Amino acid sequence: MTVEQMVKVAYDAIDDKLGQDISIINIGQVSSLCDYFIIATASSSRQVKAIADSVQDAFTEQGIEPRAKEGYDTQTWILLDYGDIIVHVFDEENREFYNLEKLWKDAPYVDIDTLN
Incomplete structure (x- = not known):
């Protein structure tokens, strides 16, 4: 499986559980x-866990x-490390607080429809 296919698998699993504001960043x-x-x-927090479980499944x-x-344990920010991709599922408060997009602002965003 290519890295781009892995991104699509994760994206679809998140979307399936109604994850919001899905960002793909090419860090x-x-x-x-x-x-x-x-x-x-x-x-x-319940949805954070459901989304992370969906990705893992x-x-x-x-x-x-x-x-x-x-x-x-906290279900406010679950991180799943798959080597080539890392999935972050946040509750609203923690996503705003940690603001990973700002931290990685020099990395380009990727549109899921443009991945091969």
């Missing part, structure tokens, strides 16, 4: 941390497990 252009951040907002179906996962 590979400015950092060696990974290729893409996928950032989404959920309206409640979609990747598990493809035989891919996360290298690391953080935040399941």
